[in-house]
Amino acid sequence: MSLPVLDGPRLAPVSGTARLLIVLLHGYGADGNDLISLGRAWQARFPDAAFFAPNAPEAIPGSAGFQWFALSDLNPEETERGAAAAAPALAAAIDAELTSLKLGPEKLALLGFSQGAMMALHAGLRQARPPVAILSYSGLLAGRAPMPAPGGAYPPVFLSHGDSDQVVPPQMMFLAAGALMQVGAEIDWHLARNTGHGIDPESLELGAKFLQNALVPMG
Numbered sequence: 001m002s003l004p005v006l007d008g009p010r011l012a013p014v015s016g017t018a019r020l021l022i023v024l025l026h027g028y029g030a031d032g033n034d035l036i037s038l039g040r041a042w043q044a045r046f047p048d049a050a051f052f053a054p055n056a057p058e059a060i061p062g063s064a065g066f067q068w069f070a071l072s073d074l075n076p077e078e079t080e081r082g083a084a085a086a087a088p089a090l091a092a093a094i095d096a097e098l099t100s101l102k103l104g105p106e107k108l109a110l111l112g113f114s115q116g117a118m119m120a121l122h123a124g125l126r127q128a129r130p131p132v133a134i135l136s137y138s139g140l141l142a143g144r145a146p147m148p149a150p151g152g153a154y155p156p157v158f159l160s161h162g163d164s165d166q167v168v169p170p171q172m173m174f175l176a177a178g179a180l181m182q183v184g185a186e187i188d189w190h191l192a193r194n195t196g197h198g199i200d201p202e203s204l205e206l207g208a209k210f211l212q213n214a215l216v217p218m219g
Contacts, residue, residue, distance in 0.1 A: 042208060115139070121134060133214035136176070154180070164196045
């Protein structure tokens, strides 16, 4: 069976030459337009970055939004099964975008919100050639502990969560942090005060700084 082709809004690098691809993965019930504004906010900071915010592969019946996979609760078996099913289409979309920009997989950064954060962590931690960084906002680690890194090392991971999140409990961030530290991943985390299920300005700024630091070895 052929994979669904994912598409969504894009932003070209303001410098005119792409040296980095930042993929923005939206949450349940939204679409790529929900996060492409984040790319606009970061364009001056990352002038050589192209941004791509694909729509998830499944339209939600009776809604204008999309889902990466059907989700009835947050149990590890269901999230891992769903993320694994959606991963091939996401990987194909990212590969096509990198090819179009003439970039290698090491020039990729993944950022996800909520269900999109589940996908960013699931996909980014399982690549033989890992992305330069993964940024997870209001998400969780799908499944149990991650497997050993295919390429020998995990990418650096930034985890951020609102302390008042009523959709994905903030303790999910600490569970993810613990599991990632156990396998030797380099992580940074931030608990946003008085913040619900969303991305506040401070968390966005900390994520940008984290990504800038991750990009330093690239030159």
